[in-house]
Amino acid sequence: MTRPRTALITGITGQDGSHLAEFLLSKGYRVAGMVRRASVDQSERIAHLLDHIELVQGDLLDPSSLSKALSDVEPDEVYNLGAMSFVPTSWAQPVLTGEFTALGVTRILEAVRVVNPKIRFYQASSSEMFGKVRETPQTESTPFHPRSPYGVAKAYAHWITVNYRESYGLHASCGILFNHEGPRRGLEFVSRKISNGVARIKMGLDKELRLGNLDAQRDWGYAGDYVRAMWLMLQLDEPVDLVIATGKTHTVRDFCRIAFEHVGLRYEDYVTLDPKFLRPAEVDTLLGDASLAKATIGWEPEVSFPDLVRMMVDADLLRVSRLKAMGH
Ligand code: NAP
Numbered sequence: 655m656t657r658p659r660t661a662l663i664t665g666i667t668g669q670d671g672s673h674l675a676e677f678l679l680s681k682g683y684r685v686a687g688m689v690r691r692a693s694v695d696q697s698e699r700i701a702h703l704l705d706h707i708e709l710v711q712g713d714l715l716d717p718s719s720l721s722k723a724l725s726d727v728e729p730d731e732v733y734n735l736g737a738m739s740f741v742p743t744s745w746a747q748p749v750l751t752g753e754f755t756a757l758g759v760t761r762i763l764e765a766v767r768v769v770n771p772k773i774r775f776y777q778a779s780s781s782e783m784f785g786k787v788r789e790t791p792q793t794e795s796t797p798f799h800p801r802s803p804y805g806v807a808k809a810y811a812h813w814i815t816v817n818y819r820e821s822y823g824l825h826a827s828c829g830i831l832f833n834h835e836g837p838r839r840g841l842e843f844v845s846r847k848i849s850n851g852v853a854r855i856k857m858g859l860d861k862e863l864r865l866g867n868l869d870a871q872r873d874w875g876y877a878g879d880y881v882r883a884m885w886l887m888l889q890l891d892e893p894v895d896l897v898i899a900t901g902k903t904h905t906v907r908d909f910c911r912i913a914f915e916h917v918g919l920r921y922e923d924y925v926t927l928d929p930k931f932l933r934p935a936e937v938d939t940l941l942g943d944a945s946l947a948k949a950t951i952g953w954e955p956e957v958s959f960p961d962l963v964r965m966m967v968d969a970d971l972l973r974v975s976r977l978k979a980m981g982h
């Protein structure tokens with residue numbers, strides 16, 4: 655019997671990890687995920703997949719755990735999604751952010767190089783690297799000017815992946831992904847904070863939604879579309895770095911307007927500015943050009959921005975109403 659193609663995902667408990675695991679299972683892959691030990695269960699996003707995937711313990715801080723995970727699982731493809739991914743926390747924990755999000759990538763690349771350099775490697779690069787943007791729209795050749803310790807760490811991670819490709823001939827690719835969201839997004843990110851806030855206000859649980867910079871602009875897509883691009887990149891004969899984006903940008907205010915309108919409310923009546931959510935240095939506007947991705951891997955987003963916002967509000971309405979019914 656032929657061995658199924660095998661993937662190891664770091665960060666499988668995160669938003670993208672859960673979508674990617676589902677996608678790879680649908681392609682017939684054997685899927686393993688690397689998880690950190692925690693005192694409470696972290697598997698909410700992958701609870702429905704636990705009978706179909708394997709979990710191995712490991713941490714991007716611990717090199718021997720990475721080598722052991724690779725030796726035990728014997729993957730054909732590694733998707734490195736694990737990171738400290740919340741930008742504001744990167745100012746509060748800049749050193750730890752560098753350890754996870756930057757040096758963690760060197761640790762796992764080293765493990766790939768030593769255990770099996772034939773493994774195909776995907777690095778989760780970020781549009782945060784463009785930061786104070788040097789040109790619009792941003793492409794694969796736009797220079798980086800990161801604006802947070804997170805963005806700086808991702809720029810290091812990006813270049814160390816390029817360096818291992820050039821130094822050792824690894825099949826290592828970076829997806830420069832612009833913001834992507836969905837019902838599984840962490841509650842602290844602005845998209846989910848808004849969709850959850852709208853649901854709670856509609857259900858009478860909250861009276862206001864406190865936000866920071868409403869004028870920030872992001873190129874927002876749907877996470878389910880973006881994990882497809884990760885896989886497509888690793889199927890190419892040659893490794894590649896690609897921008898993955900919708901090519902449209904919207905303000906946080908636009909997100910609020912569509913989300914509140916979807917439940918028959920006006921955002922102006924509920925959204926208040928809280929300076930606590932302003933950042934020491936802001937990324938004002940992001941807009942990606944994914945033409946190269948379209949040409950090389952045939953990738954295009956399927957979910958539009960208004961549909962994404964409404965999908966997230968609908969999911970939170972359902973979740974909040976269930977919690978309310980259970981008395982939580
Ligand atoms: P997420 O929901 O925050 O998930 C992050 C994952 O990383 C979690 O599974 C977390 O595990 C894991 N992790 C954190 N520290 C780790 C460590 N030291 N060792 C091993 N795993 C660790 O993030 P996401 O939105 O799915 O994003 C996935 C990746 O894409 C991240 O690298 C992110 O920076 C990058 N990215 C995201 C976007 C976006 O818009 N979503 C855009 C560009 C790039 P625990 O459950 O144990 O905390």
Ligand code: G4F
Pocket residue numbers: 739740741779780781782831832833834842843844845847864865866867868870871872906931932933936937940
């Ligand atoms: O949702 P956010 O926290 O995402 P941010 O900072 O753009 O980062 C996300 O996307 C990156 C890709 O570009 C990823 F690499 C990263 O891991 C993460 O997934 O904030 C979006 C915008 C910001 O401009 C922020 O200032 O929303 C603005 N905002 C306004 N009020 C707020 C709030 N952000 C948050 N989190 N909370 C607020 O109350």
